[in-house]
Amino acid sequence: MASTIKMRATERDxxxxxxxxxxxxxxxxxxxDKKTGKKIPAHYITEVVGEHGGKRVMTAYWxxxxxxxxxxxxxFKGGKKGEKVRLSWKDNKGQSDSKEVAIR
Amino acid sequence: xxxxxxxFLKGTLAVGxxxxxxxxxxxxxxxxxxxxxxxxxxxxxxxxxxxxxxxxDLTEASGKVKVKAPDIAENGAVVPVTVTAALDGVEAMAxxxxxxxxxxxxxxxxxxxxxxxxxTRIKMGKTSDVIAVAKAGxxxxxxxxxxxxxxxxxxx
Numbered sequence: 001m002a003s004t005i006k007m008r009a010t011e012r013d014x015x016x017x018x019x020x021x022x023x024x025x026x027x028x029x030x031x032x033d034k035k036t037g038k039k040i041p042a043h044y045i046t047e048v049v050g051e052h053g054g055k056r057v058m059t060a061y062w063x064x065x066x067x068x069x070x071x072x073x074x075x076f077k078g079g080k081k082g083e084k085v086r087l088s089w090k091d092n093k094g095q096s097d098s099k100e101v102a103i104r
Numbered sequence: 105x106x107x108x109x110x111x112f113l114k115g116t117l118a119v120g121x122x123x124x125x126x127x128x129x130x131x132x133x134x135x136x137x138x139x140x141x142x143x144x145x146x147x148x149x150x151x152x153x154x155x156x157x158x159x160x161d162l163t164e165a166s167g168k169v170k171v172k173a174p175d176i177a178e179n180g181a182v183v184p185v186t187v188t189a190a191l192d193g194v195e196a197m198a199x200x201x202x203x204x205x206x207x208x209x210x211x212x213x214x215x216x217x218x219x220x221x222x223x224t225r226i227k228m229g230k231t232s233d234v235i236a237v238a239k240a241g242x243x244x245x246x247x248x249x250x251x252x253x254x255x256x257x258x259x260x
Binding site for chain 2: 015028046047052055056057058059060061062063064065066067068070071072073074075076077078
């Protein structure tokens with residue numbers, strides 16, 4: 001299965017900047033299906049975790065007000081080029097995905 | 105059973121008990137892995153959402169917290185927001201849209217290695233202040249910026 005996450009981690013002056021784009025509908029549950037008139041059920045990422053060296057660096061708790069195909073960027077110290085950063089997400093329907101990249 | 109053996113076994117049991125207590129969260133380290141603050145996401149006012157996510161609605165407006173967002177959002181469904189907190193020891197940050205039906209958009213827990221920086225894109229229903237808070241050293245600092253929205257982004 002193709003990954004839903006595009007991610008880049010770049011180190012400069014001791015700070016690693018992580019930028020990630022996730023493919024996800026982020027449905028609020030308020031939108032109506034134009035054909036049926038019924039509300040499209042809420043389907044959104046509830047949690048995003050960034051890890052480095054096996055430790056959580058950042059945990060994001062998201063609600064449906066985060067935009068569709070969500071973007072996130074965060075920064076941390078102590079990462080070196082070549083080391084791995086992992087980003088994982090899970091949503092309110094129990095789906096999830098994860099990706100690991102090397103810091104460049 | 106000799107006295108020494110009894111003491112040794114008592115010691116092992118005590119360590120085991122401590123282990124269980126840590127597991128149960130009773131002896132939690134200062135930075136606890138919190139669960140998702142669900143009630144905060146359901147809150148209909150910024151005050152209630154603040155209390156649920158950072159434990160208080162008393163925040164100190166601070167120039168050290170900056171909200172970068174467009175003056176006018178072309179599309180309320182995708183408003184880029186970047187929050188920076190130039191503070192030591194930022195543990196948590198959160199972003200609210202004051203006039204959204206549920207103001208809390210997201211909250212972030214940061215490890216000691218993380219910087220007070222987060223960037224994302226949010227939905228705004230209408231023109232409103234975007235409020236960012238950062239919790240550091242037991243205090244909550246805040247900043248806000250008005251973003252004008254021409255086409256609302258909540259699906260209405």
